[in-house]
Amino acid sequence: MSAQQPYSFFHSVEKSFDKAAKFTKWDLGILEQIKACNSVYQMRFPVKRDDGSIEVIEAYRVQHSHHKAPCKGGIRFSDEVNQDEVMALASLMTYKCAIVNVPFGGGKGGIKINPRKYSEYELEKITRRYTSELVKKNFIGPGIDVPAPDYGTGSREMAWIVDTYASLKPGDIDAVGCVTGKPVSQGGVRGRTEATGLGVFFGIREVCNMPDVMAKQGLTVGIEGKTVVVQGMGNVGFYCAKFFREHGAKVIGIAEYEGAIFNANGLHEEEVVKHRKATGSILNFPGATNLVKNTDALELECDILIPAALENVINAENAPRVKAKIIGEAANGPCTPEADDVFAQKGILCVPDMYLNAGGVTVSYFEWLKNLSHVRYGRMEKRFTENLNSRILGQIEELSGKKVNEVERTFIMHGPDEVDLVHSGLEETMIGATREIMDIWMSNPEIPDMRTAAYVSAINKVANSYSELGIFP
Ligand code: NAD
Numbered sequence: 001m002s003a004q005q006p007y008s009f010f011h012s013v014e015k016s017f018d019k020a021a022k023f024t025k026w027d028l029g030i031l032e033q034i035k036a037c038n039s040v041y042q043m044r045f046p047v048k049r050d051d052g053s054i055e056v057i058e059a060y061r062v063q064h065s066h067h068k069a070p071c072k073g074g075i076r077f078s079d080e081v082n083q084d085e086v087m088a089l090a091s092l093m094t095y096k097c098a099i100v101n102v103p104f105g106g107g108k109g110g111i112k113i114n115p116r117k118y119s120e121y122e123l124e125k126i127t128r129r130y131t132s133e134l135v136k137k138n139f140i141g142p143g144i145d146v147p148a149p150d151y152g153t154g155s156r157e158m159a160w161i162v163d164t165y166a167s168l169k170p171g172d173i174d175a176v177g178c179v180t181g182k183p184v185s186q187g188g189v190r191g192r193t194e195a196t197g198l199g200v201f202f203g204i205r206e207v208c209n210m211p212d213v214m215a216k217q218g219l220t221v222g223i224e225g226k227t228v229v230v231q232g233m234g235n236v237g238f239y240c241a242k243f244f245r246e247h248g249a250k251v252i253g254i255a256e257y258e259g260a261i262f263n264a265n266g267l268h269e270e271e272v273v274k275h276r277k278a279t280g281s282i283l284n285f286p287g288a289t290n291l292v293k294n295t296d297a298l299e300l301e302c303d304i305l306i307p308a309a310l311e312n313v314i315n316a317e318n319a320p321r322v323k324a325k326i327i328g329e330a331a332n333g334p335c336t337p338e339a340d341d342v343f344a345q346k347g348i349l350c351v352p353d354m355y356l357n358a359g360g361v362t363v364s365y366f367e368w369l370k371n372l373s374h375v376r377y378g379r380m381e382k383r384f385t386e387n388l389n390s391r392i393l394g395q396i397e398e399l400s401g402k403k404v405n406e407v408e409r410t411f412i413m414h415g416p417d418e419v420d421l422v423h424s425g426l427e428e429t430m431i432g433a434t435r436e437i438m439d440i441w442m443s444n445p446e447i448p449d450m451r452t453a454a455y456v457s458a459i460n461k462v463a464n465s466y467s468e469l470g471i472f473p
Contacts, residue, residue, distance in 0.1 A: 298322060
């Protein structure tokens with residue numbers, strides 16, 4: 001809790017849930033069960049630091065819902081970690097997975113450390129010890145609970161986790177599926193790195209392809225020519241900017257920690273990142289204008305604003321000055337509930353984080369499936385498809401007497417690689433989820449915004465799966 005936010009993070013998730021629950025048919029008992037965190041494991045364990053001192057580490061794993069198995073959710077390393085935060089993030093994972101039809105319950109883990117204050121060796125010891133604590137209490141496993149990277153962790157930590165788990169479970173043929181976000185060499189999947197940014201792009205593109213929605217926002221249909229501002233050039237923001245630019249949008253503003261830049265003719269994210277690496281800042285990028293404050297980028301005139309950095313960046317104070325017509329929440333929680341109220345008054349369409357940034361967990365699901373099937377995507381069908389396409393193309397050319405051009409030939413002949421299948425599965429998922437949420441929103445004029453419609457979608461799916469299990473009548 002903070003002075004600006006009078007209630008805890010978990011409580012604020014519960015409030016959003018209650019707001020949406022009014023638009024569902026489920027009785028109170030079912031709703032209470034969906035909201036509750038099923039299992040909370042708080043642990044403490046000692047670690048010997050490099051200087052010989054002993055430190056007691058505080059850590060958590062929360063399994064919010066077991067309506068599907070396994071549970072799924074990242075592990076965060078941050079000195080801000082606390083039980084309330086992990087519970088809130090675990091519950092959001094339940095709803096996020098339900099919306100994008102990823103058959104997992106929500107989970108989340110956290111270790112209360114600032115990883116920058118520990119050596120690599122110390123981090124490895126902490127990660128391995130945390131994993132063995134999870135194994136001891138049956139809180140990890142390919143059919144139980146499958147962690148992933150989150151704030152402060154990455155593929156390196158996931159590789160330590162899978163190695164520890166496998167060594168404690170000799171002979172478990174599915175051990176590699178105990179965690180996702182692994183390096184490809186350790187059982188990871190191609191396409192995970194760009195998954196969240198690409199999912200954001202697919203979700204917003206689908207919204208922009210809806211003529212009624214675009215007419216309401218005063219915009220033309222499609223992505224081509226739309227102006228975009230991105231806050232944050234980390235993993236998510238970089239790939240958002242890249243996919244929007246590659247599909248004909250113009251990225252006119254970019255904000256980073258140290259400042260923001262603007263160019264009405266468009267910015268190239270790779271050049272901006274190169275410039276930042278060379279000079280230590282995105283400021284003074286050739287051809288662009290520096291903005292006075294980095295937050296000024298959020299107030300630029302544009303069609304689509306993508307906050308892809310931190311939470312609470314658009315709030316009661318600055319929301320009235322936001323001029324974007326669409327906000328795509330790539331970060332987790334970038335807009336406060338008070339900002340939502342302002343958007344409703346101003347007619348700004350806010351596409352909610354809960355489903356829009358679900359690309360990461362969707363591709364994690366594909367990684368887990370790959371691990372359980374023990375075969376790389378595309379291995380069985382790539383060559384077969386290429387041979388088949390070659391025969392079909394040969395027949396068409398023979399019968400028509402015309403040759404297909406080289407670009408088309410390469411495209412038609414190509415059999416799917418792992419990354420093609422992962423991207424296409426992600427595209428299907430994001431398009432499906434966008435349409436479902438829009439249908440819910442449009443079918444009930446009393447649902448105030450897309451975020452509430454997303455919660456309604458999640459609640460209905462979780463409640464339905466409980467009733468299918470016969471737990472509820
Ligand atoms: P990241 O650390 O790679 O990037 C964040 C970037 O934001 C950094 O470059 C940082 O310098 C910048 N930044 C920090 N403060 C800023 C400020 N005040 N103004 C402008 N830029 C600022 O993190 P990420 O993985 O890209 O995650 C970004 C957000 O997306 C987070 O909210 C995260 O929870 C969410 N998210 C990430 C994923 C994923 O797969 N990485 C999945 C779902 C949600």
